[in-house]
Amino acid sequence: MTSRLKKVELHCHLEGAAPPALSLAQARKYNIDVSEYLKDGTYVWHDFASFLECYDKISEVYKSAEDYALLTETYLAELADVGSIYSELIVSPDHGKRIGLGADAYIEGVCEGIRRAREASGIEARLIVTGERHFGPDSVVGAAEYAAKAQNPLITGFNLAGEERMGRVADYARAFDIARDIGLGLTIHAGEVCGAFSVADALDVVRPARIGHGVRAIEDSALVSRLADLGTVLEVCPGSNIALKVFPDFASHPLRKLKEAGVRVTISSDDPPFFHTSLKREYDLAASAFGFSDAEIDQLTRTGIEAAFVDEETRQALLARI
Numbered sequence: 348m349t350s351r352l353k354k355v356e357l358h359c360h361l362e363g364a365a366p367p368a369l370s371l372a373q374a375r376k377y378n379i380d381v382s383e384y385l386k387d388g389t390y391v392w393h394d395f396a397s398f399l400e401c402y403d404k405i406s407e408v409y410k411s412a413e414d415y416a417l418l419t420e421t422y423l424a425e426l427a428d429v430g431s432i433y434s435e436l437i438v439s440p441d442h443g444k445r446i447g448l449g450a451d452a453y454i455e456g457v458c459e460g461i462r463r464a465r466e467a468s469g470i471e472a473r474l475i476v477t478g479e480r481h482f483g484p485d486s487v488v489g490a491a492e493y494a495a496k497a498q499n500p501l502i503t504g505f506n507l508a509g510e511e512r513m514g515r516v517a518d519y520a521r522a523f524d525i526a527r528d529i530g531l532g533l534t535i536h537a538g539e540v541c542g543a544f545s546v547a548d549a550l551d552v553v554r555p556a557r558i559g560h561g562v563r564a565i566e567d568s569a570l571v572s573r574l575a576d577l578g579t580v581l582e583v584c585p586g587s588n589i590a591l592k593v594f595p596d597f598a599s600h601p602l603r604k605l606k607e608a609g610v611r612v613t614i615s616s617d618d619p620p621f622f623h624t625s626l627k628r629e630y631d632l633a634a635s636a637f638g639f640s641d642a643e644i645d646q647l648t649r650t651g652i653e654a655a656f657v658d659e660e661t662r663q664a665l666l667a668r669i
């Protein structure tokens with residue numbers, strides 16, 4: 348339905364985008380039994396705890412820099428196939444460390460995947476380094492310091508992900524100061540699991556250009572006006588929100604209300620195959636579930652490019668392709 352529209356994605360966790368067929372091939376390669384978590388080409392989980400368990404188990408089948416190159420290349424090729432011209436991938440150097448590969452080799456593998464995909468289809472991509480809230484403020488500072496030290500032109504943003512209920516945003520302010528100082532674009536998960544206060548917290552402490560999700564800002568009309576006035580861009584992931592029951596159904600999802608209130612919104616897929624979605628499906632839902640016209644959907648895409656963490660030359664080149 349939206350196949351002919353150009354697409355961009357600002358919010359997607361790399362490991363969360365792992366295509367099931369590739370994960371199965373990887374599991375066979377390493378002789379890892381994933382049958383409990385991957386059945387008939389679909390990831391299997393039934394509540395938040397089992398979602399995390401499934402996610403971790405699937406991440407285990409990607410071990411080497413080449414595995415990460417292949418994962419990145421495969422996901423970006425899938426995006427390019429449905430008309431995507433730009434993607435930002437959320438990556439965690441800590442994850443590279445935890446699996447024993449090392450942060451540098453992990454990031455190098457991902458960058459190699461980006462280069463291969465760009466060569467094949469012209470798709471542009473950048474990386475957002477993320478800290479994981481549930482590993483505590485020191486580990487998040489470590490992620491920001493890693494991004495600062497790496498001086499990798501493909502790393503253009505910094506994010507805070509993980510368990511939103513853990514601590515307050517202020518505990519993580521120093522990490523964002525480090526990232527801001529070296530010129531990274533700032534975004535932060537808020538207003539998904541936690542209510543409107545978490546979005547206000549993010550605005551007060553981090554002053555981010557974008558917020559990951561942010562949809563529960565709808566609970567506070569003054570906050571919605573503040574987002575509109577500031578021009579803060581929300582990376583909205585409707586399929587993820589419904590899969591995790593942030594809202595019971597698409598009819599009660601506030602995407603359209605936020606847009607009509609003047610908030611700058613974009614659409615992304617978050618952890619697509621885990622939520623039985625894809626960027627293509629999110630675009631289709633923008634039309635079928637939210638009633639946006641093609642022109643309105645193009646506007647969401649344009650907002651995504653305007654808010655992308657890229658240099659101006661790349662931004663203008665991307666805008667020219669819409």
Ligand SMILES: [Zn+2]
Nearest residue numbers: 508536559617
């Ligand atoms: Zn996310």
